[in-house]
Amino acid sequence: MLTQPQLDASLEEPLYRQLYLHFRDEILSGRLTRGEKIPPTRELAGQLGLNRATVASAYELLENEGLIRGHVGRGSFVDGPAASTSGPLRWADRLADPLLAEVPAPSPDGGPGSISFTSSRPADDLFPLDEFRATCAEVISGPEAAHLLQLGVPQGFEPLRAHLLAEARRDHLARPGDDIIITSGCQQALDLLQRLLTTAGDTVLVEDPIYPGLRNVFLRAGVRVVGVPIGAQGLDLDSLDRLIGRERPRLLVVTPNFQNPTGATIPLPAREALLQLTAAVGIPVIENDIYGELRYQGEPLPTLKALDSTGAVIQIRSFSKIAFPGLRVGWVLGANILIERLAELKLWTDLHSDQLSQAVLLRFAQSGRLDAHRRRMVEAGRERLRAVLAACDRHLPAGSDWTRPQGGMNLWVRLPEPLDASDLLVRALRQKVSFLPGRYFAVGRPDPGAFRLSFAGLPPDQIDQGLRILGTICEEDRVRGRDFRRDAPAPAIV
Amino acid sequence: MLTQPQLDASLEEPLYRQLYLHFRDEILSGRLTRGEKIPPTRELAGQLGLNRATVASAYELLENEGLIRGHVGRGSFVDGPAASTSGPLRWADRLADPLLAEVPAPSPDGGPGSISFTSSRPADDLFPLDEFRATCAEVISGPEAAHLLQLGVPQGFEPLRAHLLAEARRDHLARPGDDIIITSGCQQALDLLQRLLTTAGDTVLVEDPIYPGLRNVFLRAGVRVVGVPIGAQGLDLDSLDRLIGRERPRLLVVTPNFQNPTGATIPLPAREALLQLTAAVGIPVIENDIYGELRYQGEPLPTLKALDSTGAVIQIRSFSKIAFPGLRVGWVLGANILIERLAELKLWTDLHSDQLSQAVLLRFAQSGRLDAHRRRMVEAGRERLRAVLAACDRHLPAGSDWTRPQGGMNLWVRLPEPLDASDLLVRALRQKVSFLPGRYFAVGRPDPGAFRLSFAGLPPDQIDQGLRILGTICEEDRVRGRDFRRDAPAPAIV
Numbered sequence: 009m010l011t012q013p014q015l016d017a018s019l020e021e022p023l024y025r026q027l028y029l030h031f032r033d034e035i036l037s038g039r040l041t042r043g044e045k046i047p048p049t050r051e052l053a054g055q056l057g058l059n060r061a062t063v064a065s066a067y068e069l070l071e072n073e074g075l076i077r078g079h080v081g082r083g084s085f086v087d088g089p090a091a092s093t094s095g096p097l098r099w100a101d102r103l104a105d106p107l108l109a110e111v112p113a114p115s116p117d118g119g120p121g122s123i124s125f126t127s128s129r130p131a132d133d134l135f136p137l138d139e140f141r142a143t144c145a146e147v148i149s150g151p152e153a154a155h156l157l158q159l160g161v162p163q164g165f166e167p168l169r170a171h172l173l174a175e176a177r178r179d180h181l182a183r184p185g186d187d188i189i190i191t192s193g194c195q196q197a198l199d200l201l202q203r204l205l206t207t208a209g210d211t212v213l214v215e216d217p218i219y220p221g222l223r224n225v226f227l228r229a230g231v232r233v234v235g236v237p238i239g240a241q242g243l244d245l246d247s248l249d250r251l252i253g254r255e256r257p258r259l260l261v262v263t264p265n266f267q268n269p270t271g272a273t274i275p276l277p278a279r280e281a282l283l284q285l286t287a288a289v290g291i292p293v294i295e296n297d298i299y300g301e302l303r304y305q306g307e308p309l310p311t312l313k314a315l316d317s318t319g320a321v322i323q324i325r326s327f328s329k330i331a332f333p334g335l336r337v338g339w340v341l342g343a344n345i346l347i348e349r350l351a352e353l354k355l356w357t358d359l360h361s362d363q364l365s366q367a368v369l370l371r372f373a374q375s376g377r378l379d380a381h382r383r384r385m386v387e388a389g390r391e392r393l394r395a396v397l398a399a400c401d402r403h404l405p406a407g408s409d410w411t412r413p414q415g416g417m418n419l420w421v422r423l424p425e426p427l428d429a430s431d432l433l434v435r436a437l438r439q440k441v442s443f444l445p446g447r448y449f450a451v452g453r454p455d456p457g458a459f460r461l462s463f464a465g466l467p468p469d470q471i472d473q474g475l476r477i478l479g480t481i482c483e484e485d486r487v488r489g490r491d492f493r494r495d496a497p498a499p500a501i502v
Numbered sequence: 503m504l505t506q507p508q509l510d511a512s513l514e515e516p517l518y519r520q521l522y523l524h525f526r527d528e529i530l531s532g533r534l535t536r537g538e539k540i541p542p543t544r545e546l547a548g549q550l551g552l553n554r555a556t557v558a559s560a561y562e563l564l565e566n567e568g569l570i571r572g573h574v575g576r577g578s579f580v581d582g583p584a585a586s587t588s589g590p591l592r593w594a595d596r597l598a599d600p601l602l603a604e605v606p607a608p609s610p611d612g613g614p615g616s617i618s619f620t621s622s623r624p625a626d627d628l629f630p631l632d633e634f635r636a637t638c639a640e641v642i643s644g645p646e647a648a649h650l651l652q653l654g655v656p657q658g659f660e661p662l663r664a665h666l667l668a669e670a671r672r673d674h675l676a677r678p679g680d681d682i683i684i685t686s687g688c689q690q691a692l693d694l695l696q697r698l699l700t701t702a703g704d705t706v707l708v709e710d711p712i713y714p715g716l717r718n719v720f721l722r723a724g725v726r727v728v729g730v731p732i733g734a735q736g737l738d739l740d741s742l743d744r745l746i747g748r749e750r751p752r753l754l755v756v757t758p759n760f761q762n763p764t765g766a767t768i769p770l771p772a773r774e775a776l777l778q779l780t781a782a783v784g785i786p787v788i789e790n791d792i793y794g795e796l797r798y799q800g801e802p803l804p805t806l807k808a809l810d811s812t813g814a815v816i817q818i819r820s821f822s823k824i825a826f827p828g829l830r831v832g833w834v835l836g837a838n839i840l841i842e843r844l845a846e847l848k849l850w851t852d853l854h855s856d857q858l859s860q861a862v863l864l865r866f867a868q869s870g871r872l873d874a875h876r877r878r879m880v881e882a883g884r885e886r887l888r889a890v891l892a893a894c895d896r897h898l899p900a901g902s903d904w905t906r907p908q909g910g911m912n913l914w915v916r917l918p919e920p921l922d923a924s925d926l927l928v929r930a931l932r933q934k935v936s937f938l939p940g941r942y943f944a945v946g947r948p949d950p951g952a953f954r955l956s957f958a959g960l961p962p963d964q965i966d967q968g969l970r971i972l973g974t975i976c977e978e979d980r981v982r983g984r985d986f987r988r989d990a991p992a993p994a995i996v
Contacts, residue, residue, distance in 0.1 A: 036778065036811060073775070097784060097814035099839045103698060129653045140651065141642045144858075148635045157634065157826040159623045192686060196852040204597060224850045284530040290591060320591035332651040334857040345593045356718045358690035362856035363828040364638075 011039065015056065023058060027066035035075050035086055044086045046076060122440035123466065123474035128219075128268050128417045129333050131465040134388055139377045140332070140368075146375070147367045156363040162355040163347075164190025164339070165366035171373065176341050181313045181323065187347035189354065192336040192361045194298050197324040198225045198261075200350050200357065201294055201340070206231045210258040213251055215243060217420070217449035217458070219268040222261060222296065231258075235451030238267060240411045242274030245281050252289055259292045264312055266299040266416025269449045269460035273414055276309050287318050295323045298338075301330050301382060302464075303415035304390035319343050327369050329417065330382055335365035388464075389415065395468035396461060396475070403472075403479030405486055410461075417464035420446075422457050427485055429459035432478065435485075441477045505533065509550065517552060521560035529569050529580055538580045540570060616934035617960065617968035622713075622762050622911045623827050625959040628882055633871045634826070634862075640869070641861045650857040656849040657841075658684025658833070659860035665867065670835050675807045675817065681841035683848065686830040686855045688792050691818040692719045692755075694844050694851065695788055695834070700725045704752040707745055709737060711914070711943035711952070713762040716755060716790065725752075729945030732761060734905045736768030739775055746783055753786045758806055760793040760910025763943045763954035767908055770803050781812050789817045792832075795824050795876060796958075797909035798884035813837050821863050823911065824876055829859035882958075883909065889962035890955060890969070897966075897973030904955075911958035914940075916951050921979055923953035926972065929979075935971045 013030040015023055034040040046052075049067060053060040067084060070076040077087035147153070156165065163169055169188050176182035191197040198221070206212060208230030214223060216235025226233050234255050237244045243262060251257070262282070264274040274282065286293050295312040313323040326338030340350060354360065372378045396419060400410050407424025423429060429445040436442065446458030463471055507524040509517055528534040540546075543561060547554040561578060564570045571581035641647070650659065657663060663682050670676035685691040692715070700706060702724030708717060710729025720727050728749050731738045737756060745751070756776070758768040768776065780787050789806040807817040820832030834844060848854065866872045890913060894904050901918030917923060923939040930936065940952030957965055 032774075036774070095812065097786060097812050097837075099813070099837050102786060103840070103843050127653065132648050132652055135648055135651050137648055137651075141647065144638060144642045148638045153635070154626050154629050154631055155828075157629050157631075157828040158626055159621065159822075159827040192852040192856070195850070199851050221850060221853070228847075228850055284527070287591075288530045292591060292596060318589065318591050319593070328653075333653040334649075334651040336852060336854070336856045343591075343593050346597070349597050353722075356689070356715060356722055357693050358686040358830060358852075359715070360830070362686070362830045362859050364859050364862065365856050368858065 013056065015058075024062045024065035025069075027056075027058075027063065028069040031066065031070055032073070032075060035070075040086050042086050046084050046086065048083055122442065123470050123477075125441070125443040125461045125463065125466070125474060127465060128329075128460075128462045129465060130329065130331075130385065130417075131388075131467075133467075134385060135332065136377065136381050136384075139381065140372070143372045143375065143377060144368055147364075147371050150371075152367065156367045160360045160363050162189070162351040162360045164188070164361060165363045165370070168337075168366045168370040169339075171370055172339055172341075179314070181311065182341060183316075183319060183343075185344050186341060187344040189340050189347050189350050190361050190366060191324075191338045191340060191354070192358065193328055193333075193338040194296065194324050194326045195221055195225075195338075196336075196357075196361075197326075197338050197340045198222055198294070198296075200353050201322065201324075202226055202229055202231065204346070204349055204353055205292065206258050211255045213248070213255065213257045213260045214451060215262060215267060215270075216451035217269050217446060217455075218451055219263075220448055223451060233451055236260075238270055238272055240270075240272055242267070242272045242278055243282065245278055245285070248282065249285055252285055252291070256289075257291060259294060260286055261294040261296065262312070263296040263299070265297060265309070266302060266413050266418070268299070268416070269418050269444075269446075270420040271411045271413025271416050271418045272420075273309070279309065279312055279315055283312060283315055283318075283321075287320060291320070293321045295321050297323055298326050298329055299416040300325065302386060302389055302417070304386060304393050305414040313341065322346065330385060331369065331372065331378065335362075335369060337361065337365050337369050389417075391468055392463050392466065392471060395471045396463035399472045399475035400461075403475040405479065405482045408482075418460055418462050421459055421461055422455060423459075423482060424486075425457060427482055428456045430456065431485065432459070432481055435481045436478055439477050439481070441474045443478075507550065509552075518556045518559035519563075521550075521552075521557065522563040525560065525564055526567070526569060529564075534580050536580050540578050540580065542577055616936065617964050617971070619935070619937040619955045619957065619960070619968060621959060622823075622954075622956045623959060624823065624825075624879065624911075625882075625961075627961075628879060629826065630871065630875050630878075633875065634866070637866045637869060637871060638862055641858075641865050644865075646861065650861045654854040654857050656683070656845040656854045658682070658855060659857050659864070662831075662860045662864040663833075665864055666833055666835075673808070675805065676835060677810075677813055677837075679838050680835060681838040683834050683841050683844050684855050684860060685818075685832045685834060685848070686852070687822055687827075687832040688790065688818050688820045689715055689719075689832075690830075690851075690855075691820075691832050691834045692716055692788070692790075694847050695816065695818075696720055696723055696725065698840070698843055698847055699786065700752050705749045707742070707749065707751045707754045708945060709756060709761060709764075710945035711763050711940060711949075712945055713757075714942055717945060727945055730754075732764055732766055734764075734766055736761070736766045736772055737776065739772055739779070742776065743779055746779055746785070751785060753788060754780055755788040755790065756806070757790040757793070759791060759803070760796060760907055760912070762793070762910070763912050763938075763940075764914040765905045765907025765910050765912045766914075767803070773803065773806055773809055777806060777809055777812075777815075781814060785814070787815045789815050791817055792820050792823055793910040794819070796880060796883055796911070798880060798887050799908040807835065816840065824879060825863065825866065825872065829856075829863060831855065831859050831863050883911075885962055886957050886960065886965060889965045890957040893966045893969035894955075897969040899973065899976045902976075912954055912956050915953055915955055916949060917953075917976060919951060921976055922950045924950065926953070926975055926979065929975045930972055933971050933975070935968045937972075 013027055015026050017023060049060050049063040053063045067076060071078065074087060076084050078084045169190055173182060173188045191200060202225045206226065206229065211232040211234055212226050213234050213236050215238040223233050234251060236248050236251055242264065264279060266273060293312060297311055300311065311323060313321045322340060322342035324338060324340050340347065393413065397412060404421065405424060408421060410421040411419045413419050433443065433445055444460050447454035449460065505528065507521055509520050511517060543554050543557040547557045561570060568581060570578050572578045663684055667676060667682045685694060696719045700720065700723065705726040705728055706720050707728050707730050709732040717727050728745060730742050730745055758773060760767055787806060791805055794805065805817060807815045816834060816836040818832060818834050887907065891906060899918060902915060904915040905913045907913050927937065927939055938954050941948040943954065
């Protein structure tokens with residue numbers, strides 16, 4: 009449908025070009041569609057009070073661009089982009105299928121006054137804001153400020169990398185020839201390692217249940233993820249042994265300290281046995297040690313990286329759980345050939361990680377503030393762990409069981425049948441208490457009675473209050489559950 | 503070699519299991535290797551003072567696990583993992599093939615006193631350090647400091663995202679329903695878009711020559727990259743038309759403003775024609791506008807995103823060229839369904855981009871300091887562009903030609919035959935002048951005479967001095983080249 013062109017003889021743009029641009033716009037925007045007839049030059053010139061040559065010049069430009077076409081004896085027609093294809097691009101047809109895995113809502117916290125056990129992250133109120141500010145001020149006033157604003161190298165901000173490597177050597181984590189690359193948190197470390205070490209169709213062994221971000225990194229790439237059951241004592245070694253034989257996995261990913269979501273720690277003999285099993289078949293092990301420094305009870309255990317004698321263990325760590333998760337700084341420690349290849353991959357992925365945060369975290373560590381903060385975090389974590397274990401004892405229904413972590417941020421609860429953690433959540437949210445049901449963490453069949461309690465972000469009184477609410481709901485559910493089961497066989501009332 | 507088992511009858515573990523565990527450990531650790539003979543039950547029982555049945559039970563367990571095997575009449579032998587696999591892990595066998603593409607050394611700059619035309623990045627001496635420091639100080643002392651230290655959302659730091667979206671709407675870049683996601687620079691934007699929009703075997707059209715980081719994002723993923731020739735007037739549209747028809751590409755990636763490495767800008771009519779060509783076949787266009795704000799001459803042109811009426815254009819931008827490349831903050835503007843899916847992908851890739859830098863850059867923009875800095879950058883760029891064009895005129899050998907950019911950081915030089923840019927570089931490095939030869943940027947056949955001059959990082963006097971050195975070497979080479987060609991047909995002296 010032709011709309012009336014708005015022409016203005018006082019403009020610098022000549023009238024024929026104004027007319028041409030009007031038609032062009034109409035055609036490209038789809039308001040005039042392919043096949044539509046446009047008025048003969050004589051007719052349009054008459055309508056618009058223009059010289060016929062002006063209209064003809066405009067039509068000529070349009071024809072040169074392929075936007076209109078003249079047919080002898082029939083007049084001119086729109087011949088631009090076909091209506092069907094020049095319409096809006098249908099993005100839905102262009103995008104690969106979304107992940108099959110269910111994604112937890114980023115923040116199911118219920119607003120002010122709510123008690124959230126949903127997120128495995130440090131509490132805002134424990135952030136040492138004054139020390140962070142002092143650290144930043146030192147970094148930006150220092151001589152390296154200009155350097156850190158300039159483009160860097162994929163391996164990471166060199167002073168931080170040197171610091172972390174010196175620490176890893178001091179702690180006998182680094183083997184001769186090992187190296188470090190800085191990543192944007194452990195999540196990126198996992199993503200880069202997935203891309204480097206696996207291809208679609210490979211099989212990877214992980215703990216079941218597992219942090220969804222670890223599982224999904226592999227699933228998204230078409231890698232088969234097979235779960236090794238994990239209990240209070242960490243990975244089940246008999247299952248691991250059997251699955252290594254049966255599945256011929258490409259690698260094993262394991263969190264020996266305070267695993268997310270179970271909080272379980274693998275005891276020393278099992279760590280050694282695990283390394284024997286993987287060394288026997290020569291597969292690499294990714295050791296996710298993101299929670300390793302948050303031990304509240306018992307003696308620290310040597311990491312897999314420290315125990316390994318074959319060079320097969322890749323350790324990933326981060327500042328996110330001990331310091332500031334909003335600053336995305338983690339790292340990978342491993343054989344130098346591996347780190348070199350990760351650096352090449354990182355170059356094409358995002359050039360390098362942000363240098364301001366790397367410099368701030370280095371200064372935070374070197375000034376002794378990180379150690380002081382870690383001591384406070386461990387102290388607070390110990391208190392909160394004690395509180396959550398006591399509250400579970402006090403409030404959860406008989407027949408529940410839960411892990412008894414020695415550190416970290418999470419514990420894993422299993423309610424007695426027929427209680428269902430997803431049902432519990434629906435009712436808990438009405439009372440402003442939230443947590444993540446076990447299904448988010450499942451690799452194989454989810455346990456409907458299981459859920460994760462992330463306790464590190466809450467003060468002890470809120471932990472107790474939250475669990476009291478959960479306990480009360482469970483008690484009600486349990487009573488109704490019994491009633492339901494008793495009533496179930498009765499015929500429906502019609 | 504069999505070591506003496508340490509058995510202890512007082513332990514709870516029965517002796518046969520102790521013996522079994524001893525052998526298992528010896529085999530898995532590689533101390534007993536495949537093919538080694540183990541003692542007959544009778545003999546070992548006698549040695550250890552055990553009942554023969556105890557030894558037989560231990561052997562049975564080992565045999566069940568495939569660790570030993572009996573041969574009738576010959577005894578039992580270790581049959582576990584081959585000795586070779588329990589040694590050091592051979593990483594080289596485990597890593598996928600490296601990229602075929604050649605990677606420029608991260609910093610071929612020749613140390614103090616050198617003149618580097620190698621890097622398309624802003625000059626350190628133009629960084630407004632005091633303003634950066636003031637901005638940081640404001641951010642860290644502000645009320646949002648605790649918020650930005652906490653875990654964020656994959657879409658980006660919300661105040662920055664809102665700011666960028668408001669700007670995009672003000673500038674008529676954002677269509678109704680468009681949205682923005684913050685990425686760790688443009689490089690990550692490209693990486694995420696590659697993962698979302700293409701799979702191995704797809705074809706993508708890019709300019710030839712092109713920034714290697716853009717080409718390699720796709721090559722690394724097994725995507726076919728086909729080059730569309732680009733000259734001083736930007737993309738060659740006839741080639742684009744032909745390649746769209748022939749290659750059925752999945753998408754087109756294009757840098758309409760001050761392209762890297764050529765510095766070329768696509769004129770307005772060609773932008774419109776380009777969009778017609780892609781709209782006619784309904785393929786998405788990624789518009790890399792990283793240099794768009796660095797225009798030193800002429801009037802700004804509407805971007806493809808502004809001209810697009812179909813929603814098919816995805817625009818990526820960044821603070822890296824205009825402000826601080828060490829802070830990794832870029833963004834993608836596009837249809838909201840696309841941005842949603844990018845956010846999901848980013849969640850599993852690195853959770854979210856660093857929030858300290860996002861907050862600092864937002865404050866830098868909102869305080870007006872970014873605008874002031876941009877004006878200074880444009881002023882300095884104009885001066886440097888003038889200097890590099892004049893120096894090319896003055897020093898490059900007759901028969902050279904080069905692009906005449908209106909902005910950005912790069913121009914593209916082609917030396918007359920038989921001069922070779924790689925040879926020139928070898929000799930230039932001895933005189934502490936560096937640049938990147940054309941082969942790094944090639945998609946198809948490299949032009950041996952071409953190279954990139956990144957002029958934005960150097961003051962005018964160094965630009966002139968560097969080109970004088972290059973010109974002198976060329977002159978020498980050209981003379982020798984003529985000699986060589988004249989001598990070439992002569993028979994070898996035997």
